[in-house]
Amino acid sequence: MFTPQGPTFRELAVQALSSVEHGYDLLAPKFDHTPFRTPDPFLRSVARALEGIGPFESGLDLCCGTGAGMDVLGAVCRERVTGIDISAGMLDVARRRERSGGPPATWVRGDVRALPFGPAFDLAVSFGAFGHFLPRELPGLFTQVHSVLRPGGRFAFPIVAPARPGSLAYWALLGFDAAMRVRNAVWRPPFVMYYREFRLGDVRRELARAGFTVDLHVLPEFGSRDDGSPRCRMVVATRPGPAV
DSSP states (O other): OOOTTSOOHHHHHHHHTSOHHHHHHHHGGGGGGSTTSOOHHHHHHHHHHHHTTOOEEEEEEETOTTSTTHHHHHHHEEEEEEEEESOHHHHHHHHHSOOOSOSOEEEEEOOGGGOOOOSOEEEEEEOSOGGGSOGGGHHHHHHHHHHHEEEEEEEEEEEEOOOOTTSHHHHHHHHHHHHHHHHHHHSSSOOOOOTTSOOHHHHHHHHHHTTOEEEEEEOGGGOBOTTSOBSEEEEEEEOOSOOO
């Protein structure tokens, strides 16, 4: 799972016993060499899907980390792109990272639960960050995203179908979430990262309550499950109103 350039077991243990913010500050220099970084096939697939919806003028990457998702925005936005993250260490790496092109990038340190922007964006994306939010935080998070989009703006992100009950992936994710719950019950500060909490039905309901209309786009590169349903979709939530 980890390359030789990735973190050691001891480094991961120290991170896991830290807060989310400090943990990612510690992990930042080696984050791109871990499986926690969103794989390039997901980024490319979302970029292709967004190209069929855009182009867009300005884009925002929520919980941008080291900036991999900013290349998606760079491919579909023409004017400017902005990344926001709570970790100063991740942003330091992002600023030094060589981008694949696109409009100028701005990096902002902040909490996406209290976004420091007005309605200035046509597109917001996020990759692999929703496990850091408890279900009760989704209404506030989605309301914040709605507030920074212009009328007609889109909020897009990939979501993977849940693992089949009884499969190896199912038990692995269940075990990970259980371990995190035990850790947070006995250790402070908490480190919120639960892989099974972000469910499509809950997400669609909370997006609608925040004022979005919601569409699903199949990402065909990832194939189908045994029942014929797609393995991966892109959620596209639109703030109603005529596009600016």
